[in-house]
Amino acid sequence: GAVVSQHPSRVICKSGTSVKIECRSLDFQATTMFWYRQFPKQSLMLMATSNEGSKATYEQGVEKDKFLINHASLTLSTLTVTSAHPEDSSFYICSARDRVVYNEQFFGPGTRLTVL
């Protein structure tokens, strides 16, 4: 149990285009989902927290108009990187907090974004 999936696992896009990444909790309902970004050889940096049915809360320094987050249901959150640039190339990881076992976060496998 407690599986989180991400789609796609890898994406390559041209500069200026937008990319959508999906995060799904497969066998549990997630009250809250988190989006992280990780550059090579670095730690995970929290970008934003999203609660189902409400607006996401962004961390300081993260542009909300560039990284659009939608959490329309208890099992799906999406991150859209708008007008992507090469510096947005990174590993994007989501996690989901179980509605019942509320103190645990379960992580997805990550999405490797490369912007050319």
Added chain:
Amino acid sequence: GESVGLHLPTLSVQEGDNSIINCAYSNSASDYFIWYKQESGKGPQFIIDIRSNMDKRQGQRVTVLLNKTVKHLSLQIAATQPGDSAVYFCAENLGGSNYKLTFGKGTLLTVNP
């Protein structure tokens, strides 16, 4: 250890030895701590957690020690195996209703056969 620039602290051990990975956390108000293992190109995998009202917790081959006085956390892995090779992160929960986690810098563990 401390990381400098973009370089992860590294720990290299022989198969069968015990490993100790250290982490300094930042917020004395944090009440929940977790160790994660991350293999290359994958998401973090939960290893073990500990609450601030404890100073030690044991799992299968792993032990976490918490020293709140100096804000230090350690992960001990017994009889380290090649499959344990990965980057290990500690994370602290800063409290609040959303259970946000702040991750430490990470340590690269390499197990030599």
